[in-house]
Amino acid sequence: MQNQHSVAELPHVRRQKILLLLERDGKVMASELGQHFAVSEDTIRRDLAELADAGLLQRVHGGALPRPKDTGKDVFTRLGESSEVKRHLARLGAQRVQEGQIVMFDSGSTTLLIAQSLPADIGITAVTASPLIAIAMAEYPRSQVILAGGRLNPATLSAGGHEAVRLIQGIRADLLFTGVCAIHPEVGITSQHFDEVPVKQALLDSASQVVAVTTADKLGAVEPFAVAPCNRLHTLITEQHLASGSIDDYRRLGIEVVQASV
Template sequence: MHDHSIAELPSLRRQKILLLLERDGKVMASELSQHFAVSEDTIRRDLAELDSAGLVQRVHGGALPRPKDSGKDYFTRLDETDEIKVRLAQLAAQHIEDGQIVLFDSGSTTLQVARALPADIRITAVTASPLTAIALSEYKGVKVILAGGQLNPHSMSASGQEALRLLAGIKADVAITGVCAIHPEVGITSLHFDEVPIKQAMLDSATQVIAVTTADKLGAVEPFVVAPCTRLHRLITERHPGSGNIEDYQRLGIVVEQLPD
């Protein structure tokens, strides 16, 4: 069965290739050519693009998954939090105002946003991340609502129907989210399938969505789609992105805010 709809857009075809690679552990150019009804030269160009983006490892006749730093456990990633993430978090914290209901996604960058709030802030904070909830509990004026459920060891946040039901019942003013990857055509994507529903529920429950990300996530693609970029209202990132093009996101109506030099 040929996937003609995917074949029309190279970016979506490459997204599908990543999904097949995640499922099968290896992809062959000859089989992909038949699957998508395109030439092997076209597939080889796809694999070359994915290889240059660091998403696959090309081998003779096809490609293998590339080992990822994101395989590190949550606490290792937390220890590696750098100055850039702290500065990005400080920018994001400026958009949170007294009286708001604010959703905090999981992740080390979002945790930094929680730590960067003004000491006298008065908000209701909702999160599925116990570590973020603990950070928020340090503020006297912050009411913390922690979504429960099974703990995901990768993200150190709750997942499952209990967390989803709580998030669906909240209409928040702002959602602060980190992203595994964001591409202007493919959208916001995640490396882990079980994180997708919680992230989608947060986007659905917020009037304004603010994504905070380092430059290496721009233009990147992971296997599982969370939402199109148009679900974002503001993107906070570095001044000089290493990949991607800021104008691509601005054309989608997203306000892009960059760190000052």
């Protein structure tokens, strides 16, 4: 950021410009904003606090990140909002599945769409803690389904707890489709739900290849609970155009990035 403001902005104007910088860059740092607007870091911290209180960004140490766009939506709501873009991304993900593989499906509306997009005659072993995905996979007569049990989270409709984690830890899978609440190149993969973190971590530890399929609005966002750094992903399948940040940030981490042109 270059200093373009020799005279301090009015607070409401400065805060609007902070949001524009956040949309462009995918993150803002208080020290850089202070130099950019020629004001103190305390002033910037007050600006960020006001914007966070208004639900317009998420405060992190030293700066701010975008707010996730679908916070609080349950799986049925997300399924009802499934767009053609999301379905196209799911079909691209499904093309990664090979006959005879052990494939783990994390919970989520996109991973459910991937399961529903497989070839009708596919023969795999599907492992999941999501009853919805287990039911979808039961439609494939040549495939087997292993459903991890435990306490059901009503928001995600996925099982959690020690039972689910132990079962997952006992399996070595060829492929994992990890669910994505939010992913940021520096903060990593994060989740809205604390109790699903151990299951997500067990899935990541149990798969040879990890694929994340997500719409662009999840990129550059952060949820409260850390799951893993971004470099745990091998492949990221997403949209051609990002709302903020750069897709090269993920490529620099060694992730194969596939951008769908839809």
